[in-house]
Amino acid sequence: MSLAQTVADIRRHGDWSRLPQAIPFARMLKLRVDVRGESFTSVLPYEPSLIGNPLVPALHGGAIGGFLECAGILHMLWSTDAPSIPKTINFSIDYLLSCRPQDTYANVYMVKLGKRVSNLRIEAWQTTPDKPVVVATLNLLMR
Amino acid sequence: MQTSHGASAWSHFLSVSPYTGRMGIEAISAEDGGCVLALPYSPELVGDPDSGVLHGGAVTALIDTAFGFAVFFRIQQFQPMATLDLRIDYLRPARPGAKVYTRALCYKVTPELAFVRGCSYEEDASDPFASCVGVFMFTAGQRSFGEQGKSA
Numbered sequence: 001m002s003l004a005q006t007v008a009d010i011r012r013h014g015d016w017s018r019l020p021q022a023i024p025f026a027r028m029l030k031l032r033v034d035v036r037g038e039s040f041t042s043v044l045p046y047e048p049s050l051i052g053n054p055l056v057p058a059l060h061g062g063a064i065g066g067f068l069e070c071a072g073i074l075h076m077l078w079s080t081d082a083p084s085i086p087k088t089i090n091f092s093i094d095y096l097l098s099c100r101p102q103d104t105y106a107n108v109y110m111v112k113l114g115k116r117v118s119n120l121r122i123e124a125w126q127t128t129p130d131k132p133v134v135v136a137t138l139n140l141l142m143r
Numbered sequence: 144m145q146t147s148h149g150a151s152a153w154s155h156f157l158s159v160s161p162y163t164g165r166m167g168i169e170a171i172s173a174e175d176g177g178c179v180l181a182l183p184y185s186p187e188l189v190g191d192p193d194s195g196v197l198h199g200g201a202v203t204a205l206i207d208t209a210f211g212f213a214v215f216f217r218i219q220q221f222q223p224m225a226t227l228d229l230r231i232d233y234l235r236p237a238r239p240g241a242k243v244y245t246r247a248l249c250y251k252v253t254p255e256l257a258f259v260r261g262c263s264y265e266e267d268a269s270d271p272f273a274s275c276v277g278v279f280m281f282t283a284g285q286r287s288f289g290e291q292g293k294s295a
Contacts, residue, residue: 023192025200051160054160055223063162063204066203069198090231091233095225
């Protein structure tokens with residue numbers, strides 16, 4: 001089954017928990033999605049192998065960055081009828097706080113949904129959504 | 144590509160990070176003109192299963208790691224630091240199946256900050272698929288992983 005067929009099937013059944021399974025990188029990170037009504041949260045479950053600096057210890061900046069880009073794409077597949085994965089034009093990450101060795105959550109705000117380009121703001125948090133640890137901007141080329 | 148002496152002297156910084164080890168990131172070379180790190184292609188790092196193109200998140204890990212490596216090489220010691228920001232422009236998709244490289248240069252250091260730029264490519268650094276810049280902030284903390292960085 002192609003990704004487009006898998007995504008269409010997930011949409012038809014509303015079974016969003018299968019979405020991360022459709023993307024190998026999301027599967028490797030063991031990403032989960034938590035959909036409640038109009039809210040879509042991606043979850044990066046903590047694993048020791050996500051640690052970047054064992055002395056702090058803190059999650060690897062690259063792991064969190066990759067998680068946020070993935071969360072943006074998963075949100076795009078959930079919130080639109082995009083047939084396939086949009087291409088990333090650019091991705092800008094601001095690290096506000098060190099990420100502790102615990103589960104990390106990401107919420108996505110669609111700043112602009114365009115025919116050619118969409119702009120997403122992604123916020124990662126660990127304790128409460130109003131205390132983000134990392135924020136990112138993702139520009140996607142729709143196709 | 145053989146690992147250069149300069150890179151092997153510094154590559155223990157890669158082995159202390161579990162995530163870097165898990166991704167299979169390798170140090171290739173370390174010179175004044177820049178440090179090169181590599182990420183071997185793996186099917187589990189794919190973002191789009193129809194095309195086989197690596198997920199941007201895998202490239203992000205390589206870039207963040209290469210940037211940190213470039214800072215340590217520039218200051219010739221390990222100093223605890225955190226990524227402050229990172230920006231990646233994707234010029235084109237990475238070629239499916241190819242090992243990817245990031246060349247990173249730390250071009251300015253202040254007492255608090257380090258500024259890095261670089262690009263990612265398959266074989267030819269003059270034909271990159273991604274261009275990137277980042278800023279790192281030095282933090283307080285333990286300065287050694289047990290072995291101080293050797294000069295290259």
